[in-house]
Every structure is written in structure tokens, then in C-alpha cells.
Amino acid sequence: MKRKNIIKFTDSVWDYSETETSSHISFIKMDKFLVLVDTGYDETTAKEIRDYAETETGFKFKYVIITHYHGDHTFGTNVFKDCDIISTRSTKKILEKKVEKDYKDKNIILPNVTFDVEYEIKDDFKTIKIIETHGHTQGSAFVYIPQESILLTGDLLFADMFPFAGDPSVNPYLWVDAFQKMIDLKPNIVIPGHGHIGSVKDIKEGQELIKEMIQTIENLYEKGISKDQILKYDKLPAFTKEANQRWLKMTIDSFYRIVEEKFKLLSET
Numbered sequence: 001m002k003r004k005n006i007i008k009f010t011d012s013v014w015d016y017s018e019t020e021t022s023s024h025i026s027f028i029k030m031d032k033f034l035v036l037v038d039t040g041y042d043e044t045t046a047k048e049i050r051d052y053a054e055t056e057t058g059f060k061f062k063y064v065i066i067t068h069y070h071g072d073h074t075f076g077t078n079v080f081k082d083c084d085i086i087s088t089r090s091t092k093k094i095l096e097k098k099v100e101k102d103y104k105d106k107n108i109i110l111p112n113v114t115f116d117v118e119y120e121i122k123d124d125f126k127t128i129k130i131i132e133t134h135g136h137t138q139g140s141a142f143v144y145i146p147q148e149s150i151l152l153t154g155d156l157l158f159a160d161m162f163p164f165a166g167d168p169s170v171n172p173y174l175w176v177d178a179f180q181k182m183i184d185l186k187p188n189i190v191i192p193g194h195g196h197i198g199s200v201k202d203i204k205e206g207q208e209l210i211k212e213m214i215q216t217i218e219n220l221y222e223k224g225i226s227k228d229q230i231l232k233y234d235k236l237p238a239f240t241k242e243a244n245q246r247w248l249k250m251t252i253d254s255f256y257r258i259v260e261e262k263f264k265l266l267s268e269t
């Protein structure tokens with residue numbers, strides 16, 4: 001049943017998301033093996049995708065790339081325990097803490113291959129680049145395949161949706177830089193963490209949204225307006241009206257904290 005949602009985008013990239021807003025699971029066919037990007041929220045779906053991919057291509061999965069630690073991208077890792085699981089060192093560090101507490105009842109397999117800054121998977125024809133940017137979370141990374149001009153953003157992009165930007169390790173300033181790195185690559189196809197498959201235009205919109213949120217919070221902070229007052233403030237950017245209000249509150253909370261840190265640091269120097 002779920003198979004009909006699996007869409008082939010280029011010669012070697014397939015993608016699945018259960019609903020218009022749920023997390024994407026993608027897989028890439030290399031010349032002798034398969035690579036998964038994010039495992040989705042549950043083992044049943046991960047298993048279905050695995051079975052479909054291996055039957056369809058005749059290849060086996062060798063690597064799983066985890067773009068960041070959130071459960072809707074990692075809870076299916078158990079289905080791929082025979083593969084190398086790759087993430088940034090920061091993502092593994094946060095996951096290690098999460099599996100001791102909040103993610104205790106999930107069968108998460110921790111990454112066994114970690115890196116800082118950049119990592120590559122290659123075959124004779126293709127390269128998969130994994131680039132660490134932080135932003136959405138500490139350790140967030142995106143995946144880029146230059147030969148196919150396709151970019152898989154992880155949750156650095158929520159296409160046409162207000163993003164989840166309330167993670168305790170979110171960094172909006174690094175997030176803006178992350179968008180710029182993705183824009184500079186000029187990909188033809190953009191697979192977001194959530195939302196519809198898009199293009200560079202969607203990345204630019206995502207960047208504008210985060211920039212506007214930063215600008216708004218900075219302005220209000222400088223005027224001495226408190227965090228709680230901001231939520232009631234009637235001149236927030238128009239897109240916040242459409243936002244999931246819980247996510248919006250979390251975003252304001254975390255952006256306010258980071259803006260406060262920035263201004264305190266500036267006043268000390």
C-alpha cells in the first residue's frame with residue numbers, strides 16, 4: 001500500500017513520505033549497493049521501504065545516512081543494523097543522550113561512522129556528499145549528489161511549511177548560513193525534510209523565513225519586549241499566523257535565548 005507513495009526522481013534517487021507533511025525517507029542506488037537517507041519514524045515503514053528498494057533494484061543497502069537526531073528520522077535504524085550508519089559526531093553525541101532517556105523504548109542503532117564538516121560515499125560514477133551545517137539542530141547535515149544535481153536537505157528545509165525551529169540546540173544564525181550553502185550548489189531537485197519536493201526557490205523561501213524570524217526577535221529584544229509579550233505581539237511576520245502555534249512558541253523561546261546571548265556577548269566586547 002505504501003509503495004505507491006515511493007517516487008523515483010532521477011536515475012538513482014527514490015523518495016517516500018507518508019503524508020504531505022511527514023518526514024521524507026529517500027534511497028540512492030550506487031553502482032553496487034544502496035544508500036538510505038533518514039529512516040522515518042517507525043520500523044514497519046522502514047522495513048517496507050527496505051524490502052521495496054532491494055526488490056526493485058536487486059541491490060542491498062550498505063549505508064544509512066542520518067541527517068540529524070530527531071526521532072522521525074532515526075526511529076527506523078533498527079531495520080538497518082547490518083549497515084554502516086553515518087552521522088555527524090554531534091548528532092551521535094545527542095542521540096547517545098536521547099537513547100538513555102526520551103528515546104529509551106525505541107530500538108535506535110547508534111551511528112558507527114561519524115564525521116565533522118564533510119563526508120563522502122563514492123563509487124566509480126557517483127559521489128554522495130554529506131555536509132554538516134548545524135542550524136535546525138546541532139550536527140544537522142544535508143546530502144548532495146553533484147552528478148544528479150539533487151539535494152536532500154534533512155530538516156534544514158520544511159518546504160512551504162512553518163519549520164520546527166524549537167530544538168534546544170537550534171542555531172538560527174548557522175541555519176541562515178546552511179541555506180546559503182545549499183543555494184550556492186544550485187541543485188535542480190530539492191528533497192526537503194518535510195513538505196513537497198521542490199527547487200532552489202523553496203530553499204530561498206526557507207532562508208527568508210528564518211531571517212525574518214531572527215530580525216523580528218532581535219528588534220523586539222532591543223526594544224525590551226519580553227519573550228511572553230512577543231507571543232502576543234500583533235506584528236509578527238504574516239506567515240506565523242499559519243504556523244503550528246506550539247512550534248511557534250518553541251521557536252520564539254529558543255530564538256529569544258540565542259538573540260539574548262548574542263546581544264550580551266556584544267555588550268561585553
Ligand SMILES: [Zn+2]
Nearest residue numbers: 068070136155
Ligand atoms: Zn528535525
